[in-house]
Amino acid sequence: MATPEIARGTWLVVPLYNEGPVIRSVVEHARRTFPNVVCVDDGSSDDSVAEAKAGGAHVVRHAINLGQGAALQTGIRYALLDPGARWIVTFDADGQHRTEDALRMVERLAAEPLDIVIGSRFLDDRTKPGLLKRVVLRAAVIFQRITSGVRLTDAHNGLRAMTRETASRIRITQNRMAHASELVDQIASLELRFAEEPVHVIYTEYSRSKGQSLWNSVNILSELLFK
Amino acid sequence: MDTGKILIQIILIIGLAVPAVIILLPTKGARGLAIRRLTMLGILLGGIVAVMFPSLTDAIARTLGVGRGADLVLYGFLIVFVSYTLSTSAHLRRVDRQISELTRELAVARAEPPTAVTPDR
Numbered sequence: 596m597a598t599p600e601i602a603r604g605t606w607l608v609v610p611l612y613n614e615g616p617v618i619r620s621v622v623e624h625a626r627r628t629f630p631n632v633v634c635v636d637d638g639s640s641d642d643s644v645a646e647a648k649a650g651g652a653h654v655v656r657h658a659i660n661l662g663q664g665a666a667l668q669t670g671i672r673y674a675l676l677d678p679g680a681r682w683i684v685t686f687d688a689d690g691q692h693r694t695e696d697a698l699r700m701v702e703r704l705a706a707e708p709l710d711i712v713i714g715s716r717f718l719d720d721r722t723k724p725g726l727l728k729r730v731v732l733r734a735a736v737i738f739q740r741i742t743s744g745v746r747l748t749d750a751h752n753g754l755r756a757m758t759r760e761t762a763s764r765i766r767i768t769q770n771r772m773a774h775a776s777e778l779v780d781q782i783a784s785l786e787l788r789f790a791e792e793p794v795h796v797i798y799t800e801y802s803r804s805k806g807q808s809l810w811n812s813v814n815i816l817s818e819l820l821f822k
Numbered sequence: 823m824d825t826g827k828i829l830i831q832i833i834l835i836i837g838l839a840v841p842a843v844i845i846l847l848p849t850k851g852a853r854g855l856a857i858r859r860l861t862m863l864g865i866l867l868g869g870i871v872a873v874m875f876p877s878l879t880d881a882i883a884r885t886l887g888v889g890r891g892a893d894l895v896l897y898g899f900l901i902v903f904v905s906y907t908l909s910t911s912a913h914l915r916r917v918d919r920q921i922s923e924l925t926r927e928l929a930v931a932r933a934e935p936p937t938a939v940t941p942d943r
Contacts, residue, residue, distance in 0.1 A: 603938060629937050635929070655933040657925050677936040698889045770922055 597628050597698055604681035605701050607632040608670030609652070614688040615641035617684065621690045622650030628694040629684070629705045633673050635666040643688075664774025668767040677761055683762045687753040696794035700756035700777045710761040710787040713747060714754035718793035731812045736814075739776060747791060751775045751815075754794050761787060773818035830886045830897070837901040858909070865902060 597605070607625055610616060611634040622632055634647040639658035647654050655673050657666065667685055674680045682701045686692050692714070700712040716722040717732075724732065735750035755778075757765075764785055769777045782789050872879050872895065879891030888894045 606936075606938075631936070633936065653934065653936055655929045657929050659921075659925055661922050661925055665922050665926070667927055668922075672926060673930050673936060675931065676930070677938050679938050680936075768919060768922075770918065 597663075599702075601698070601701050601705060601773075602628070602630055603681070604654050604679060605629050605631060605684060606674035606677065606680045606682070607684050607686050607697070608674055609634045609647075610637060610730065611635060611639060611643050611647060611654075611688045612637040612660070612663070612666070613643060614648050615639070615643045617690050618643055618688050619646040619650040621688060622652045625686065625694050625697075626651050627759045628698055631674075631680075633670050633765075633813055634688065634703060635665045635670040635673070636702045637661060637663070651818070656780050660809065662770035662774075664767045664777070665770040667774060671762045671765075671767075675759065681759050682756055683759065683786045684756045691796050691798065693795055693797065694771035696754060697756065700754070700792045700794075703790065704756055704758055707790070709758075709790050710789060711755060711757040711782065711789045712792050713749070713789060714752040714794035714796075715747065715749035715791045716752060716794065717748045717794050719792060721795040722798075724796075724798065735776075735812065737767070739779055741782045742776075742819075745789070747779060749791070752794065752796070754796075757797045761785075769818060771814065771818055773815045774820055776815065780783050806811060827887045831887050832898055833886065834901070837897075838904060865898075868898075 596684055607629045608633060609618075609625075611623070614621075618634065622634065626632055630651075632650075634643075634652040636644050636647070636654055636656045638657050644654055644656060644693040644779050653673070655669055657669065666758060670685075674683050682704055683698050684701060686697060696714060700714065703712050705772050716724065732750060736748060739750045740746055753775075765778065767774045767777060781787075826863070872891075876891070879894055881891075883889060883891045883894040886894065
């Protein structure tokens, strides 16, 4: 269980785009640990907004679809309006992240001199991505090391926890998927104290069916090269 | 003629590099706009002249070592096309960023302010 201090001081930022079938249960479940959840609806065409509200989340709505990176930045901006927000966690809407992992990451921020904690699927062997996915993610990690100099084991994990100060310093300008790499670049340029935390990503039938297609890695690369 | 070939190569490289530099350097609004308009005007006038005196492009092409006037026009088109593409995509990126900022402002302004839940102990 989260201490009252952590439960009060943490905001979960959830980018939301057409996750109607699952968002309500994801929010309800997450709110048992973290009562403050903001879903940033990125122009969903389904009932995501109503479902998120029914689950008890605050909802901020983009008038047009901008992409996940933009939604994250909006959610961070919103959470920072609460002066009591001390930690901000980015959390996926499709239920692939575990609140236990998020809680451990916030606890580390509270206890250790860290600015940001990033989830990694590859620090232990609980997560089981397919072979092709593993290869692509590895390649992304190597690309990341070369371009930013930051050594992470998982380049594109959506579960991150950061302090209020970090959240107000980072600027995500890559609207679509390349924001994960952009964030790592900023870890380097802002000289943030970072750590990785092993997390378990649950690849459900649902998340697999919509999830991150590998074609996306091509898009990410081109977004980074022609920014 | 080898010297002629080098000449056209230099012209083409400059023609491709200059728009790149112009795009990369942040130009002050009025001057950048004026330069773009003057360039466009020059291109159009050049086009009119080329239509009026078709043999002119051939003559210029030969002195530059290109051979045919049509080739020269093609190279010219290439330069214009590349610089147009670059400046347009730079412009689009800027507009994208502005739209994001605007949408974000609107989203936060329309949302209810974040009232945090204080857990009961």
